Amino acid sequence: MVAVEDAPPIRASRPAPPRRVRAAVGETVPVVALVGAFFVVNDIRSWLTAQYWGDEAWVALSVRFPLADLPVTTSSSPIGWSFLLRLVPDIDDLRVVPLGFQLLTVIAAYLLGRSLASERAQGILIGVVTGLTVLLLPVQQTRHDLKQYTADAAVAVCLLALATWTERSWSRRRLAVVVAAVGLGMLLSHTTAIVSVCVLGGLLLSVAVRREWARTVEATVAGLVAGALVAAVYFGVSARGNSDAMRDYWDAFLPSVSELPAHLVRQIKALSPMLGAPVPILAVLLLFGVLTLFRRGHAAPAIAVLLLPVAAIGLGVAGIYPLLDPRTSHFLIVVAGLVAGIGIVGLADLAVALVRRGLPRLPPGVVAAATCAVLLAGFAAVNHRWYRTDGNEPGVWQAHQAITDIGSSTRYVAAHKGPHDLVVVSGPAWFGFTLYSDQDPLKLVAPVTGTVGWTLTMPTRDDVILPKAADVPSIKDALDEILAGAAKRPPGTRVWLVRTYTHPSEPVWQAALADYRVQRVTSGPEPVVVISKR
Structure with missing residues (x-):
């Protein structure tokens, strides 16, 4: 008689080819749909043909100088951003770079949402909701200019998505990917220095609180290596763009401690239209978003998004980085929109719990999808005037490109x-x-x-x-x-x-x-x- 311990292991059979094809199609279709929606929401031709305004003009001119002059001509732009512009064949088409990063932000938001659930249909639903929320944010229509602000948002969302991916299946290899992304991000976005601290801090705290000491050591080492990369890029290249004139230019967004409360109230009120909803509704969605991350077992990105405003406020009061300026804080606004999108998923989870009490036979997936669809449709309807704008829409927003x-x-x-x-x-x-x-x-x-x-x-x-x-x-x-x-x-x-x-x-x-x-x-x-x- 063969002992149970000696029995050969049971191997799971590989899915049949048609099943694998269906799975691949199921994962690909949402991404393709989001890419298509991006071209529907944005008037790409309008932005690519508009003339460059002041700040854009000097950025565009920088590509006409030899590569050896790049450390000088990159100025306040990240050197990697300026290098990418040189890869565009026609100087009149340089805005494909910020538009490309804007599209990357939507895809990264989808991938983050997709990783919040192991069950495929549920994960795809969450991914589509987060991707659409980021796509439909009115603030996304304000940042087509030839500066690195869409890269700031893309890098921030990518790092949050990588934190979610790493926490879901922890390994040194995944931590190494996060560190490598930080190094690459610093070449494309100065705000990587802010976001990386929060993301790696989130990973570190999430394992330290659970007393997973081996992972705590690994996260600490990853944080130190990432910090070294940030310092090397910043002091080696980025710091050259600092100047007294630059600080004076942003002085209105560098409040003192006593000025901070009034500054926050004024700027949050001013930025709320760009997020597409009143402040109280945003606050509820942000709360649900953070709670949903925690409830679904992703403490690292939840901690990271809680650390971001703390870091931004600290840097603003210290006079290091502008606080809640629409351009330089674009990454914060987009991350807030991302968390609000996760908050929509949290409201859908609540709706499922409530409906199941009265209608237990109604499929929870249908309830969740219907709730998300209603909320997103309402959001899009309220903000419809922002979409496909040429930057000069009455009562919405006026872009420099449209009036230059x-x-x-x-x-x-x-x-x-x-x-x-x-x-x-x-x-x-x-x-x-x-x-x-x-x-x-x-x-x-x-x-x-x-x-x-x-x-x-x-x-x-x-x-x-x-x-x-x-x-x-x-x-x-x-x-x-x-x-x-x-x-x-x-x-x-x-x-x-x-x-x-x-x-x-x-x-x-x-x-x-x-x-x-x-x-x-x-x-x-x-x-x-x-x-x-x-």
Whole structure:
């Protein structure tokens, strides 16, 4: 008689090929559907064809300089982000990079939600809900500009998804993947330094509380290695973008301890429309989201999202990183939307529990799916005006891209100016003017004072003048000198003025021009003018 211990192990039979195919299709279809929904919600053509505004223009110009200049021209942008832009063949198509990261955020949100349940249908439902919530956030329509903010959000959601993945099936290999993602993320997003501390802190605390000491040691080592990578990238590359001018620029978002309560109330109220729901509803969804993560056994991402606002507030009060600015805090807003999406799943779980008491025969999956569908449909209906916006929708939001016309202005002047005419370009319009002038060669000038830290000249052009003027008297002095020089040129010489009307300096220019004859020669949001003495 064969002992039970000696019996050969029972091997689970592999699923039949049709079953494997159905499983693969079931996992692929939701992702494909989310990608399709991304192109439905976003007006891709509008964003790819819009002209670059001030901050975008200098980022776009950076790709026209040699790779050796990248450490300088990357300025406040992560060096990996600036490198990715160089891989885009056409300079007019550079916004495919931020749009690509925005799509990655949606997919990462799906994968995070998918990993919250081991049962396939339930996991796919959660993944679709979290992916759609992130996709439908109104704030996602505000960040198509040529800066790293969509990468900030994508890296944050990816790290949270990796934390969920690691906690679900702990291994040193998965921890190594998280650490590698931190190193790569630092090259693409400065805020990785904030998110990584919270994510690895969440992993560490989750195992330490359960007294899993071996894993606690592994998480500690992973955190130290990740910290070394963050420090190496930051002090080796990123810190070069810091400057007093940059800090002064963000000063309004660096509150003191006494200013903090009022700042938080003001900014949360201002940002709530971008999250698509009133603050009380958001608070309920965020609470349910965190509780759902804990209840489903994923303490690490739950702790991470609780640590994020603490870290953000601490850095803001310390004067290190802007607190709740729509651009620099985009990653926080998207993470809040992600957690709210998980909160929708939590409400669906509650609905299932309540319905089963009265209608025990009703399938729980149907109740959960119906609850999520109703809540998401309501969210989309309330915020429908945000979708497929071109950035200039009445009563919703106005993007710089939709009201910038520097490209048209530059090209009009190039087509109509006479051989002896002079072109005056305001400082804020300089990067856009040089970008759309298609002038080569360009000469890099660095370092210079200012938030960017560098500028450029066009050595072969002597008809273009950039006045070094910032206030009304200095602008008038510069214009008087330019007009006097124009008077010495052949008859009919004109002085063209190209400026960016959306810049805060516009009232100063308007005040300075009050003493001159100003003739508009183009229409549009940023018309070209010809100036002369009265």
